[in-house]
Amino acid sequence: MKLRDTPSACPSLWRCLPCPPGELRLDLVLTSGQTFRWWESSPGAWTGVLGGRVWTLRQERERLWYTVYGPEEGDGDGDGSLAQAAAPDGAETEQILRDYFQLDVGLPALYRAWGAADPLFRKVANDFPGVRVLRQDPVECLLSFICTSNNHISRITAMIERLCQAFGRRLCCLDARPVHAFPSVSALTGADAEARLRALGFGYRAKFVSGTARAIAEGLGAEGLRQLRTVPYTEARRVLCALPGVGTKVADCVCLMALDKAEAVPVDTHVWRIARERYGAVLAGKSLTPRAHQEIGDFFRGLWGPRAGWAQAVLFCADLRKGQQPAGSRDQARRSRGQDSCGDKPC
Template sequence: MAELESLTSPEMLITAFAGFRSLPLPVAQLSLAAVLQCGQSFRWDTYPLYSGQTSPHDTSTPTHEYRLCLRDRVVCLRQSPDTLWYRSVFPVTSPINVAEEREVETLAWIKDYFQLHIDLDDLYDQWGKRDPVFQTVKQRFAGIRMLRQDPFENLMSFICSSNNNIARITKMVKALCQHYSPPLVTIPPPAMIDGSCPTAVPLPCVYYPFPSPSSLASPEVSQHLRSLGFGYRAEFVQRTAQMLVEAHSHAAVSEDVQEPAEKFLISLRQRSTLEAREELLNFVGVGRKVADCVLLMSLDKREVIPVDTHVQQIAAKHYGLRAPAGKTNMTPKLYDEISNKMTAIWGDYAGWAHSVLFTSDLRAFASYGLPSPSPSPSKERNKVAQSGAQMPTAPDIPSPSPANRMKRRKSDQATTTLAGESHTTNAATVAAEVETVEELTMADRIKRRRRSCRTIVVSEACQNNP
């Protein structure tokens, strides 16, 4: 790391991105694109950076900005291959000397949140030597490390994760912030700040901190959350917050000071894994998997492996750990077997290693780290981010069913049998009819098939008799 620091002039870097400070850090130690979108945290906003000066394939400059609202500031991050850029935005502009102190605080938060004191390269080497499966993914999925999150936010987020997907969890977590926490600051998106996309008219973004336990503890919160689409999780969120507040009281504190309930959760970092897990399992809506997510992602229990259906599939696919014949549900015994097996393979940081394999197996990361002729992210994702909305971190993209694949195959065959420009148009019509056949009645289907056959026969006749 010392060599990297000597390669870059801080003054030059700050000039390159006004307001940002630099921290020499290779992507192999931290990949924001992976870590902030793989289902650990759900409040980071992602914005593409526009520039008419660089090629869309240029990887030497940052391509995205990531933002997170803390209790007293918004942290903005950018990343190039060897540098992490950061800056803070506050509700009120401070004198220069105070601003300097606050940036020092921000840097300390970054180092703690991303646990940068841990050498990820060294861990990857260890895991690769221990596990041939990990060796196959370590290069492509470099830079994936565990976050050290606020325990209360982490707990509430994973209570919302029950039978859910990342996009919907993100929506719920942001709803908690918008409805139960006052807005902190409004900031234009990067395109407006940089002036690098003059034709765009991006909306300013309002940032909300995560709410405190006391703000979610009132009985009426449950009904309101149900109206926001939380379902049965609404009661879990409210009752857990209520349990925390009642057990640890609620002193009248200012908005930028932790409540006693929050301090209690942080204190679990000093307890053993078993003790901390037992405390978490007392809360409503917290089972073994949710408790283990909190242990790993905010309570420093790096050996813990949260096991869900997805991890169970990885264990069966790569490590021969399968459920007993005829049983599909996760059992406590199978949970322990998978967790113990993977911990034995990966060691003290087994939870970190598991996160790399978990990410590599997500469909949203199917093309991650692979060379692509087109710029990334796609135009559709750019539009979403430009508007100030949260980009889907890991959308649940359904695989085509066998019936749909058969329809596409028929459509392709119809297109190839037709020659000439006019015939291609007819083939497109046939394809459209085939794709919509599911929505038709049986009589309509028969009529459509007859018309399709006549079209193909006529086209073949035209092809044979030019």
Template sequence: MSWNKLCNKQDLQLLGTLSGGQSFRWKYNEDLKEWRGVFFKTAWKLRENEKSIEYDVIGSLLQTGRKRNNKGDITNETYFKKVLDNYFRLDCNLNEYYKEWSEKDELFKSACKQFYGIRMLNQEPVENLFSFICSQNNHISRISSMVEKLCENYGEKICNYEDTTYYAFPDVEKLAPEEVDKALRNLGFGYRAKFIQKSAAQILEWGGEKWFETLKEMKYKDAKQELIKLCGIGPKVADCICLMSLNHLESLPVDTHVYQIAAQNYLPHLRGKKSVTDKMYTEIGDHFRQLFGDKAGWAHTILFCADLKKFQTNTETEEKPKRKKKK
């Protein structure tokens, strides 16, 4: 296997993009200074050097365009680079976006100096949807564990590599049978087991993965309402799916953390509320859509990362975004 250049270092920040709560299948190897993860039925490695981001393919189930050299290694650089370009939306000029958003908002202008290269992942809708069903009332380490259980029990094996077996995320057909509910409860999924099985059955009834393509073609709010028809999908999870896998980049999932950012820095009349009502949810989303435009969800993801304490001690620069103190 060999490392290949993906992009310049400033165009993609791996830390904020891969561990900011968008996807749950990336892990950082501190000893090797590299990220390992799975998407698109392929296991990957990513690392950064002084100038660029590099990638390597651990193993893949994809057949189209795949080649192997005389050592059995996967070598089709062009094909896999296109997959990564699409996943990280590298065709989008992030410098232009950052410039536009900085001109509209002083807080963003401060935050983006440290949190450069935060990409909105273009994920596969099936994995994205079921991963965020697992995310409900949960923390990241447990969500990651649940997602891996889904892959190990219902996904196709990709390869073994350095004592780790990598699995693809299961196709929706694998999660739809009624017995999946009980099996997932036995694996510790709790009430989410029903949501996963019932939603998978609904998706199959409505056309399978082709149904997601129709959602991409809809207007954002219409696509969101269709998603909410699924068992166990509320407004926040629907917004996550719209934003992260259906190209509705104006979508903005509002959780407690997003509410706190909005209340402390943009909408002071919302401070001190005990919970986020439907009216508040809409007001917060509309405010950022008016401020940042049709990619408001992406812009706010940078503010979200800047506000996470775990990133404030791990980034390379010492400059911190200015935050207002809570009263």
């Protein structure tokens, strides 16, 4: 099936909700290393998987337009199935989007508060409005960020795509591109899961992905992982850090982007450098130790308040998109939150 990327082309298949650019910028949020399942299917239109369904999103002035693709049907050619665009079912789909983008959180007021507390934030934020933190599925977020150590966004995106194709349920085919759901925990617990992941190019991360999937299946379960949303930040991070391949940085990413811990500040060597060079933070030691990680998080929480992780996401996005950097610096910035040199150790 051909993507219907323009609401005016088939208005009955699109719905919209009020959403000014100051509240959300799709082009910034969906490319800033928070998620790896969206692609720009045509200029200004973003297609991806959310809640086990395939969506296309587009912003036009003060509105966020969206359409959802229904179950695939056989195309009769023996080479796969095609998605059928379906009219979104109103309140349910709108609520999924509101929850995913956390649209109940008023962003402009937060920007003003962060800018009042931090002149550096104020200087950067004017050019990067609408950067907000996603509220993702905890299993998908956790397993995805395990893949980010010693990695960069484009490579992580390709790895997650291979993971979904190999282990996930097929959802539909768009413009000859098969689209799959993120794998369930049970799909990644087979005896051959690690070997299959290594064959897909996951390297040492294969044992961490399969090992964490088994640990979840045999312990918390997917629902228990989701219930970490209700416990204090330090407790959620402690539980996550007990899983294979999960260190403080990955745990903080999951706490922030999936478990409602807005105070979590993911720290990699890039953020560590920002804290030292731009903010003059006095930190212990000359390397990113657990103590330094805690001190950096505490420093930014003291500066930005209870949603410090959201403020840090704005600066991270700005640094990622900074066009005036030399190529080498941009390459370094494009490394996602997994850029630490962790080797075989959890990040």
